[in-house]
Amino acid sequence: MGRREVFAPPTAPAPRATAPDIPSRLAAEIRELINEGKLSPGQQLRQQDLARRFGISRVPVRETLSLLVAEAAVRHDPNRGFHVAPLSSCEARQLYRIRHLLETELLSTVRWPDVQELADLRARLALLDHYLTGGARAAWVRAHRAFHGAIFALSPDSVLRREVMRLMRQTDRYRALASPDIAGYRFPADPEHHLVETLAAQDRAALLQAYGRDRSAVEERLLASLTARGL
Structure with missing residues (x-):
């Protein structure tokens, strides 16, 4: 009796390495x-x-x-x-309005940071203050976005987080270009300090109140700066 040859089923080709995006x-x-x-x-x-x-x-x-x-x-x-794309106070007003609504919702879902996370947020605050005093606007914008990203990461709502960060990227150029004093910010970075203080105190009502008050003040100064430039 002849020897029966056994054929193994074809194997799937190895996946191709993913090229960088x-x-x-x-x-x-x-x-x-x-x-x-x-x-x-x-x-x-x-x-x-x-x-x-x-x-x-x-x-x-x-x-x-x-x-x-x-x-x-x-x-x-x-x-x-x-x-x-040109700068437009009309576009900025709408973008910030959407951000205000979505970020308020996102902050209502964040958990309280632990000791290590609070230390990280305070280190980020120190960096923001450093960039403010040095007038390093481009570096400040990047650090500002990363700071808020760290806070929003405390929320479980991933879809909402992605949308909020996308909107922040859209408004970065307004913060960076609208005014020489970084859209009216003072030293220290008051709105960011208020966020960390209320997170540390684990006071949800104070967190949302501070966010709403500070966000409105920043928006008013930024929009006034754009209008003064004829945008």
Whole structure:
């Protein structure tokens, strides 16, 4: 009797290693350039210039610009190309109104931070105060976003967190460009200090009251600054 050959079933090919998400990473870099004022409102963004600047092909550049258009950081006109979106007090007012509503909801769900988390928030506060006194607006904007992200991470509502952080990125350029004194902030960073104080005290009513009061004051100063510039 002949020997029967046994054939093993074909195996699935090994998954291909995931390439870095170049468009998302590049979008973050361009967003920071906009926030820092290195790319001005209305400035044209030529694909070939960006590809040369970042040392990549034009394909991921097109994907990157599409992401920024979806975020309203960049505008696209088929006849004129891509441009950094202009600043607008009307847009800022709407964005901050939405943020106010969503962030209030998010803060109502955060758990109280433990000792280590409070220490981390206080370290972040010290960094914010350092940037304020030094007038380092671009660094302050990044640290400000990270500070709030650390607080919002205390909430279990992940979908709401993502939306709030997306809106914060959209308003970063207003905080960075609207006023030389960082949209009216004083030393120390009063709104942020109030948040940490009320979180440490585990006082939900005081937390929401401080947030609402400080947020309204910051918005008023920022919008007044934009209006004074004719935006």
